[in-house]
Amino acid sequence: MSADFWAGYTSGAVGILIGNPLDLVKTRLQAGNAAPQTEPTGAVIGPARAAPQSFRQHFDRAGTLVKGTTAPLLGYGALNAILFMTYNRTLTFFNDSPELPTSLAKVWCAGAAGGLASFVVSAPTELIKCRAQVSTDHATSSWTIVRDVWKREGIRGLYYGGGITSIRDAYGYGWFFWTYEWSKQAVSSPTDTDRETAIKVLLCGGLAGVVTWASIFPLDVVKTRVQTQLINAPLYREGERETLLQHQAHGKRLSTLQVAQKAYQAEGAGVFFRGLGICSIRAFVVNAVQWAVYEWMMRLLRQT
Template identity: 30%
Template sequence: MPFFEFLAGSISGAVGLAVGHPLDTVKVRLQAQTVYEGICHCVAQTYSHEGVLVCAPIDLVKVRLQGQTCTNRYRGPIHCLAVILREEGLRGLYRGGMALALRDIPCYGLYFLPYEVTRKALTEAGEQPGTFTVLTAGGVAGVVTWAFATPMDVIKARLQMSGAGGRQYSGVVHCIRVSVREEGLRVLFKGLLLNSLRAFPINAITFLCYESLMKILRPPGE
């Protein structure tokens, strides 16, 4: 039933986000700023200064909260939202929205293809996929998807941070042009390793939760 699929998807997605959120913070900081020497340095600096908690209700607020290195600008998600509305207006809430759409629309279309291909490849004909198969297929799906998503994810993060003291960009094309000119093509793959490291466990757990919940919620005989 669609309701059970929605419920299973919502719960499994929440579990996946909870698992991957700490590394997501590090990813945003590496992509949007140049003050970190690498993954280990960014992790050490982030947690030594700010601890483990980060709150992120929506993507823009999430990126702003994750990207700030001064702990006094935003006191939390509600305060961050209020500051954005006060300083940038309603339009400010949609900063980076085009880059977000360009990242998510094609990648959501791609997302389930590697999952299904991997799952079928690891499952014997006539058998149900086991836990290892679902975990592996989900992890592969996440890594493949984020490999395609990372370039636009970098641009999205930079556009969203531009209203919070970051470099100012007039749009997606301008951001790409300036970023590539100043840092080379490799800038578009900034955070790719970290995206892959976080994508595998997040999506492995997400798909396992979904498949497990559907077995519980699906009516007998379906």
């Protein structure tokens, strides 16, 4: 495999290990006021009566800190590898240099191409991660969710919500690479020391993460709610509050547009930005580290 593949894989895995606790909070906030309960087999059987209401309750036990980590740890390593490899190849195809691109428009298009290519991995990984994170059953793992989804729906079930995931990834990663290259070119100087270069990579990487998530957050909220809809969930008793994790009619799932409409009708425009604060903190830290690891790995592998 090429240097950018392994550099991307390593940086993606490191980012997940660092960012998973905050990502768990973000996913639970996005999912709404109820989280699905599951059997030990991973089968989703119904909504919890009350979702965690405080930051502390999101971490009700030590295992919660790494809940839903397995799938993204494996998946996002592969996702990052595909992302960076596709980005570099696309930029080269556009007759530009991945090391020092001259056209930010080409950078955005190459980033969007990388995001679209990574959908193959990101769609099932996101579905498994989100369902594991909103589950209140501590026995539920990524593997039990995969097994249950595969048994019920096959490979098609793992790509549920794939349409909005692909749009989110293509649009978001376009801005991800654009922001990183724009900010790096703006602050870099030929006289920078190694220490100054490393600090600027961290800052530019963190900024790229924040801009990316700010640009796609409403899409991500809808994606999370689409992917965490319940299967054969019983309706609440009369008088209890209806949530977006319930099926609305005849046990059928809502479409992406219906989920967005119901979210807006029930909770207003603010629902599309719920969790953005914690996500921005996570995005800065994770992407600063990811870009630093990627740049370091690329230099290391080019020397060997």
